[in-house]
Amino acid sequence: MVVKKDEIRIGMVGYQFMGKMHSHAYRDVPFYFDTDAVPVLQAIAGRQEGAVKEAADRMGWVSYETDWRNLIERDDIDVIDIVTPNHTHADIAIAAAEAGKHIISEKPLALTLEDAKAMHQAVEKNNVVHMICHNYRFAPAVQYAKQLIEENALGRIYHIRANYLQDFIMDPSFPLIWRLKKEVSGTGALGDIGAHSIDLARFLVGEMTEVCGMMETFIDERPLGEMSGGLKASSDSQEYGEVTVDDATAFLARFENGAMGTFEATRFANGNRNKNKFEINGEKGSVRWDMENMNNLDVYFSDAPLGLQGFKTINCTEEAHPYAGAYWPPGHIIGYEHTFINLMYEFVKGISSNRAPEPHFGDGVKNQAVMEAVERSAATKRFEDVHVSFGGS
């Protein structure tokens, strides 16, 4: 007999790169994981009717809306999933929370720390489940690094050095897409990719207390134009506009537990397509990870016999590695999209048990507080405290 499971009816706002990724992840959750409920692709929203209809058909959504507000008003929607540009996150999330919908939002949570706090207050006040999409936490190798740190296998943590390096906007004729406008994006490399490193550092090492940063914009003006899918964009416009966000940000950080951090987020690291990596050094050993080889975790333990000391590479595809057992036999590797499937699995479980899985909007606020302190520090050219408080703004 087939047991019919509860349905979690998703309403997604936006449908481009991340929309495609989330759609795929929802469909795959019940394929790989045993859950109490199954996500249903109920409706997507987008402003251009032809395009949103085509996306709904292609990705298997039951229906579509041309205004996100209609999605929120619908009784047949349980979850609002936000995959739109950053400046829309706060309005959509607050309206969705007030309508009692559970919410999942792409990162960074908001344009500002103040908006992020307002979003957090709204989800807490309305007692809805909430999550932010820092997908890299969900690579089995990253989860295994977390496990090793929690088991104290590395001992006291001294350092994290994290770089997130891309190069997709290096051509000066690459257009002024929304990710390069402060009023739409908040920050540039810092919020788009540095936010992931900040989240991973908080996940693996702990909270940061102060930061000292520098931010740079190398190409000040670009031709007007928008993305044409994924991270592709081109423009033949003769009209130029100002780039108002950072092309690159670097910062130092101190952690509550005494560790030191060095961070670099740039879209001008020629040759690096999506090089998201970190190394953590502790008193008993080290771990290092690189998204472009995401199944592997390099580990070093200083108690190995002297002749055998050195980093070794663990292929994190065994049952012992979180989430890996849900997929293929050992050595049969998984990819970028699986980080989202694992994340959505946690979200679905969170809704079934009515608790917010991590990372949630509280993490989004803490990540935003670090980013805000980095921006402040780049302006003052001093170390700045990371101010986290969840009260009024």
Ligand code: SOE
């Ligand atoms: C573009 O820089 C982007 O798609 C980011 O927005 C994602 O968060 C990152 O994971 C990959 O690159």
